[in-house]
Amino acid sequence: MVTHRRLFLFCVMVITLTATQSFMQVLAANGLSPLHVALIVVFVPLAAWLAQSFCTLTAGALLLASRRVRAGWSSSLDPTDRAAGLDPALARVALVMPVYNEDTARVFAGVAAMRDDLARLGVASRFDVFVISDTTDPDIWLAESEAWRIERERAGDLPAIYYRRRLDNARRKTGNIEDFVERWGGAYGAMVTLDADSILDARTIWHLTRRLDARPRTALIQAAPKLVRGETLFSRLLQFAGDVYGPLSAAGIAFWAGGEGNYWGHNAIIRLSAFARCCGLPKLPGREPLGGEILSHDFVEAALLRRFGWRVEIAWDLTGSYEEAPPTLSDFMVRDRRWCQGNLQHGRILIARRLHWVSRAHLLTGIMSYLTSPLWLLFLVLAGLQAWTLSVAEPVYFQDGTPWPTWPVSREDEAAVLVISMMGLLFLPKLWGLLLALADGRTRRARGGGVRLVAGVLVETVLSALVAPVMMIRHTRFVIAILTGSGVGWAPQRRKAEHLTLGEAIGANLDVLAIGLSATVAVLMYAPSLGWWLVPVLAGLVGAPLLSLLLDTGGSDTPLARWGLLTIPEDREPPAVLRAVDRHEARFVEALATTAEDRLATVLLDPEINARHCAVVSEIGGTSRLPTETVRRAEVTAIHLGPAFLTRDERRALLESPDSLRRAHDALWADRAEMGVDHAPGGMGPDELRPAAPAAE
Numbered sequence: 001m002v003t004h005r006r007l008f009l010f011c012v013m014v015i016t017l018t019a020t021q022s023f024m025q026v027l028a029a030n031g032l033s034p035l036h037v038a039l040i041v042v043f044v045p046l047a048a049w050l051a052q053s054f055c056t057l058t059a060g061a062l063l064l065a066s067r068r069v070r071a072g073w074s075s076s077l078d079p080t081d082r083a084a085g086l087d088p089a090l091a092r093v094a095l096v097m098p099v100y101n102e103d104t105a106r107v108f109a110g111v112a113a114m115r116d117d118l119a120r121l122g123v124a125s126r127f128d129v130f131v132i133s134d135t136t137d138p139d140i141w142l143a144e145s146e147a148w149r150i151e152r153e154r155a156g157d158l159p160a161i162y163y164r165r166r167l168d169n170a171r172r173k174t175g176n177i178e179d180f181v182e183r184w185g186g187a188y189g190a191m192v193t194l195d196a197d198s199i200l201d202a203r204t205i206w207h208l209t210r211r212l213d214a215r216p217r218t219a220l221i222q223a224a225p226k227l228v229r230g231e232t233l234f235s236r237l238l239q240f241a242g243d244v245y246g247p248l249s250a251a252g253i254a255f256w257a258g259g260e261g262n263y264w265g266h267n268a269i270i271r272l273s274a275f276a277r278c279c280g281l282p283k284l285p286g287r288e289p290l291g292g293e294i295l296s297h298d299f300v301e302a303a304l305l306r307r308f309g310w311r312v313e314i315a316w317d318l319t320g321s322y323e324e325a326p327p328t329l330s331d332f333m334v335r336d337r338r339w340c341q342g343n344l345q346h347g348r349i350l351i352a353r354r355l356h357w358v359s360r361a362h363l364l365t366g367i368m369s370y371l372t373s374p375l376w377l378l379f380l381v382l383a384g385l386q387a388w389t390l391s392v393a394e395p396v397y398f399q400d401g402t403p404w405p406t407w408p409v410s411r412e413d414e415a416a417v418l419v420i421s422m423m424g425l426l427f428l429p430k431l432w433g434l435l436l437a438l439a440d441g442r443t444r445r446a447r448g449g450g451v452r453l454v455a456g457v458l459v460e461t462v463l464s465a466l467v468a469p470v471m472m473i474r475h476t477r478f479v480i481a482i483l484t485g486s487g488v489g490w491a492p493q494r495r496k497a498e499h500l501t502l503g504e505a506i507g508a509n510l511d512v513l514a515i516g517l518s519a520t521v522a523v524l525m526y527a528p529s530l531g532w533w534l535v536p537v538l539a540g541l542v543g544a545p546l547l548s549l550l551l552d553t554g555g556s557d558t559p560l561a562r563w564g565l566l567t568i569p570e571d572r573e574p575p576a577v578l579r580a581v582d583r584h585e586a587r588f589v590e591a592l593a594t595t596a597e598d599r600l601a602t603v604l605l606d607p608e609i610n611a612r613h614c615a616v617v618s619e620i621g622g623t624s625r626l627p628t629e630t631v632r633r634a635e636v637t638a639i640h641l642g643p644a645f646l647t648r649d650e651r652r653a654l655l656e657s658p659d660s661l662r663r664a665h666d667a668l669w670a671d672r673a674e675m676g677v678d679h680a681p682g683g684m685g686p687d688e689l690r691p692a693a694p695a696a697e
Contacts, residue, residue, distance in 0.1 A: 001258040005358075008055055008256040015051035015425070020044055022418045035386055042379045049372050050425040052365070057245070057429035060252030060316075064436055067317065082122060085210055091189020093209055093269070095129045095159070098176045100169075101136060101492035102196040104143040105592055108151055109585035110199050115151075115158045117202035117577045124159045126209070130184070133165040134176050138652040139596030141165055145613065146599060150591055167622040167656050174281055174297045185272045195266040196493075197324040198225070201577040204320035208269040211315070218259075219274035219310035220302060223321035224250035225267045228570045228578060233558065234332070234551035235325040236566045241460055242325075243447075243568040245433040250316040259311035260358035265298035267321045271310075275301070278308045284348050289341045289487040296342025299366055300349055303359035320575065328552045329467065330508055331494050333474050340370045340478040341488050373475030380537065384519075387527035419533070430461060446569035456565045466547055469540035473512050500552045502545065509544035516541025600643040600651060603661070610665045614658035624656035635660040639667045 023043050027036040095114065099107050111129055118124045131148065135141050148163035166179060177193070185191070190212055192205060200223070208221050226246065227239035254261065279301045284291045294300055302312045326332040343366040349355075350363050434457050437443065438450055447453045506513065520538045523531055540547065560566055570578060603613050624631065626649060634650035635657075646654065654660055 004059075004258065005256050008059060011055045012048065012051045015054065016044070016048045019047040019051070019418065019422065022414065022421075023047075026415045026418060035382065035389065039379065039382050039386065042375055042382060045368070046372065046375055046379060047422075049368055050422060054425040054429060056252035056256070057248045058252070058432060059255040060248035060250065061429070061432035061436060063251040063255050063316070064247055068436075068440070082206070085123060085206065085213065086126060090126070090213060092187065093127050093205075094180075094184070094188045094191045095127060095194060095205070096177065096180055096191045097129070097131050097194040097196065097198070098134065098173050099131060099144070099196045100134045100173070100176075101140055103496070104140060104147050105585050105588035107131065107144070107196050108147040108588050109581050109583075110194075110197070111161065112151055112154070112584040112588075113577050113580035114200060114202070114205070115161065116156075116580050118205065119156055119158050120576070121202040121206060123202065123206055124157055127159040127205070128188070129159050129161040130180060131161070131163045132176055132180050133163065134169045134172070135165060136169065136652070138648065138655050139599070141652075141655065142596060142599040142603065143592050145616075146592060147588055149612075150588070164616065164620050166620065167617070167624050171293055172295075174294065178280075181272065181276050185276055188272055190269050190271050191275075192269050193266050195323060198266050199228070199322040199577055199581060200267060201320035201322075201575055204318050205269075207318055208315065211313075212269050212271060215311065215313075217309075217311050218313055219271045219278075219305045220261075220263055220268055220312045221315050222261060222263055222268040222313070223315045223318050225264070225321050225323040226319070226570075227325045228322045228568070229324050229581075230327075232327045232552055232554035233560065233566075234329055235327050236554075236560075237460055237463055237551070238325040238332075239568055240456055240566040241464065244437050244453075244457065244460075245430060247316070248429060248433055248436075250314060254314040254316040257314065257358055257362070259313060260306050260356050260362075261302065261312040261314040262362045263298040263302035263312065265296075267323065274305060274308070274310050278304045278310070284345060287485075289482045289485065290345055290348065292487075294342065294345055294349075295338060295488075296346065296366065299343075299346060299363055303349070303352075303355050303363065306356045306359050307354050320577075322570075322578065326493065327496060327554075328500070329470070329548055333471075335493055336471075336475070337478050338488050340475065341482050343367050343370055344479070344482050370475050370479055373472045374479050376472055377476050380534070384523065384527050384530060387530045391527060391529070427461070430457060433457075443569050446572050448564040448567045448572070452564050452567065455563075456567065459560065459565055463551075465536045466540040466543065467551075469516075469537045470509070470512055470544050470547065473515060473541070477511070500549060502549060505545040505548040505552075509548055512541055512544040516544065596651075597643050600646070600655075603655070604638060604643065604664055604668060607665070607669075610661065613655070614661055617656065617658050624653060626653040626656065631657045631660050635664050638664045639671075 020040070020043065024040055027039060097107070097111065108131070111131060115124070115129060118127055131144070133141065133144055135144060144163065144165070148161065152161050162184075166176065169175070171178065180191075190209070192200065192208065194200070204223055208223060211221055212218060224246065227235070227242045230236040230239045281294050281297055281300060283293055286292070305312055326335055346363040346367055350360055350367075434454065437447065437453055444450055444453060447456070500508075516538055519534075520542060523534060523538065603609055630649055630653040634646055634654040637645050637650060638654060643651070654664065
């Protein structure tokens with residue numbers, strides 16, 4: 001591993017120094033100016049960033065190619081290995097899924113699919129599933145409770161499923177996981193962390209578990225998630241890129257990170273004893289956004305585990321780890337805004353004591369993934385100023401005191417070679433991924449064949465080049481906003497795309513469009529020599545509204561879908577666990593078709609459901625953060641007017657107060673008794689809590 005790192009660092013340094021030296025020679029042909037110095041200062045970190053990305057992806061390509069030569073792609077799981085994992089002496093494993101105002105049908109469809117797959121593999125008895133909710137919407141909370149009841153009552157040799165919802169959403173996802181570890185972590189040896197859209201097939205869960213069993217000094221093993229189930233062009237673009245180039249990234253990071261790997265927050269198995277001992281996260285000093293709660297907790301948790309001597313590994317060779325992409329560019333940017341703040345907070349952690357230098361490298365990489373955008377923008381502005389300076393400056397052939405002329409030196413050829421070399425660092429890894437995909441006959445056919453695969457890479461390259469300048473502007477705005485003190489809220493991620501009109505697209509991209517038009521005019525007027533070089537950048541900025549409309553489209557009737565482009569193997573040959581998600585999602589959508597008002601009325605009227613809800617809330621403990629007056633008002637309104645008259649906060653307050661909910665239930669039953677309504681089970685329904693229609697005059 002030391003050899004791997006030395007080789008990696010040597011390659012990064014050689015490429016960075018060579019590129020910097022070439023750039024300085026081009027600029028210094030006729031003397032260095034302050035503008036040249038500024039360009040060099042900005043160029044160095046950008047060159048280093050491209051160099052590390054190129055070396056990581058190239059190392060990953062070589063690792064994947066050598067693995068295929070040695071052993072092929074298959075990874076069998078024999079019955080003896082399965083039986084060994086069911087030894088009673090081995091610790092149990094919890095699958096932990098934190099949720100926050102998510103699509104309930106999709107969440108529990110994923111849970112049901114993974115439970116089915118574990119049962120099919122015959123290892124269900126070692127696993128339990130926890131859905132730990134931080135949902136604040138009372139209607140979604142009721143849907144989650146109902147979906148949990150439905151899934152819990154399903155027959156079969158399935159892992160047990162548990163559900164809890166916190167009353168206090170302190171510390172967001174970090175606090176949610178911490179609450180699980182403190183309450184139930186002692187009963188389990190490890191947890192598999194999931195996001196609301198995570199899907200892991202049983203073989204992958206099993207391999208992660210067996211590897212953790214066999215490696216007592218390993219605390220975390222990260223499985224690289226693959227994007228699937230995309231419907232819009234944007235999500236399909238992301239998942240195609242992840243399918244062709246993603247394995248190179250995971251293998252490349254594993255090449256130089258080794259036992260000092262990283263954690264991406266989900267689709268990983270974690271040894272609970274190590275996590276509980278090492279990963280308590282304090283608040284950062286100072287005010288938000290750079291102080292306060294750590295938003296991007298995963299990188300920090302990996303660094304803390306390594307600081308205390310535990311290994312953190314990346315399972316680059318495992319497949320069967322899935323997640324879903326944001327459906328639109330706007331949704332992607334909403335998520336990136338939160339990640340940007342979290343990653344910039346890591347600047348405060350870089351200087352923490354006793355961190356391994358590789359852990360610091362992971363943190364720095366996360367920071368630079370956002371800082372490179374303002375650096376690229378600054379570099380383009382400085383390059384434009386340099387071109388304008390050359391266009392208006394008059395050449396000086398005779399210097400003071402010199403009797404012979406000094407002719408300007410042209411470095412156009414060297415500059416062209418440098419630009420082409422830098423583009424090679426950016427695009428050659430795409431070629432490595434394409435060649436590896438073409439060399440694998442089975443997956444090549446699953447992607448639609450070699451011609452469609454090559455065409456898909458070309459389409460992805462063009463669209464990604466157009467999207468890149470839009471992301472550059474957005475990330476630059478994020479960085480400036482964060483550094484000037486603007487924090488971010490905690491909003492649930494939207495999983496489904498909504499139809500976007502041209503007016504909405506223009507409004508959402510008005511700033512990008514204005515910058516693009518202004519830059520185009522400035523280039524044409526003052527630096528036309530840069531025009532051809534900046535065509536992709538300017539086209540992406542000026543065309544941002546149309547690009548958003550294009551990327552938001554989806555369905556089987558689009559040209560790319562009809563031609564079979566941007567297809568991944570899971571589209572044509574979905575594994576059993578993904579097919580099960582579709583089947584279970586349809587089942588939950590049908591089962592949860594009742595209105596939120598009817599669900600609340602059922603909780604108020606049905607003795608069994610009322611008692612179960614009160615018991616679950618009481619068992620978790622804690623106190624509602626809503627005012628006591630809201631709880632009392634909700635109780636009175638529910639008794640005398642019915643749930644239709646409750647506001648959202650009142651519904652939540654009533655559901656978070658078991659005593660009030662019981663009193664409302666008792667009062668409603670007493671009223672029905674006075675009116676002679678049947679108290680037998682099923683004798684009352686939600687309709688009885690709706691206000692009576694006014695009598696006819």
